[in-house]
Amino acid sequence: MTKMLRAQDIAAMLGTELKGNPEALISGIASLKNAKDTDASFLGNRKYQDQVESSKAAIFIVPEDFDGMVLDSKAYLISKCPDMDFTKLVMYFAPEPIKYAPGIHSSAVIAESAKIGENVHIGANVVIDDHAEIGANTVILPGCWIGAEVKIGAFGLIYGNVSIRERCTIGDRIIIHSGTTIGSDGFGFVPDPRGGLLKVPQVGIVEIHNDVEIGANCTIDRARFGKTIIGNFVKIDNLVHVAHNVCIGDCSLLIGQCGIAGSTEIGRGVIIAAQAGINGHITIGDGAKVAGTSAVVKSLPPGAVAVGTPAENQRDFIARLSLPKKVKKLEEQIKELKNQLKELSK
DSSP states (O other): OOOOEEHHHHHHHHTOEEEEOTTOEESEEOOTTTOOTTEEEEOOSGGGHHHHHHOOOSEEEEETTOOSOOOTTSEEEEESOHHHHHHHHHHHHSOOOOOOOSEEOTTOEEOTTOEEOTTOEEOTTOEEOTTOEEOTTOEEOTTOEEOTTOEEOTTOEEOTTOEEOTTOEEOTTOEEOTTOEEEEOOOOEEEOTTSSEEEOOOOOEEEEOTTOEEOTTOEEEOOSSSEEEEOTTOEEOTTOEEOTTOEEOTTOEEOTTOEEOTTOEEOTTOEEOTTOEEOTTOEEOTTOEEOTTOEEOSOBOTTOEEETTTTEEHHHHHHHHHHHHHHHHHHHHHHHHHHHHHHHTO
16 A cells, blocks of 8 residues: 655654645655655755756755745755655655564574574575574574674674674674675785795684674675774775774774775774775774775874875865966966066067
């Protein structure tokens, strides 16, 4: 049965101010560009405000500083955080999440010494090695390998084909997406006097704290010794590499295809944008932000914003970027002054 919501009911549900038509009715959600007259949409970025006027949506969730046209036939919900409120509305219309009943699939291979908590779901072809521990209510989907002495907390969700190598520890309420490997060897080699390269043993572990989400096809290397640490509430996008002995502080964000070299310390609340590279053995201070495709080669203080390759602060980056225009302007001024002097000398 199709779900229907009126604007005034949505405003009450979200706790937002309502302008326009309180009887506006929707049965779905969509982007501003693709919305139909039975959809709700939202304005998350002011640069798209013009699309609100041209959108067919019946209801809009807009920021408090929205100054666009308000039509009597449509509803406008004034929100402190349009993105968050729209997410709540999306969840109302989203299908029910898939539920995994407790139980162990007949094709799973579980060592006798492994400890499996209550209400755990273990899917087809999962392998759990000796002395591994799985916390209560955790879901492990098909094709995963949980190595020897691994510890996984409660209420976790591990999607198919994830590999967690020996002795690594995982906290509560973890989400790990398909294809990710945790505890692979760090990249360590030294020249062999006889020729070639000798592998440096990687005997440490990965320690992942609570409420962490790790995207698809990520690689988090075990420490050469000690621990590679991922703090509480860290969120990691797809295709991210974290090298050996890296420490990432609580609530940090690592965005697609960025890479952190070995033994670097990332502070609390740091954002490292897509395809950025962080040098090894440096420190990124709390709250720092690294722009996409930047290359950070030296430590950053707390709150820094790094841009470019090699990365530099915003002021230096803008000054360097604008320098060619300034030089061109000076050349034109010099040319004009030369012409004026030429006229005066006649």
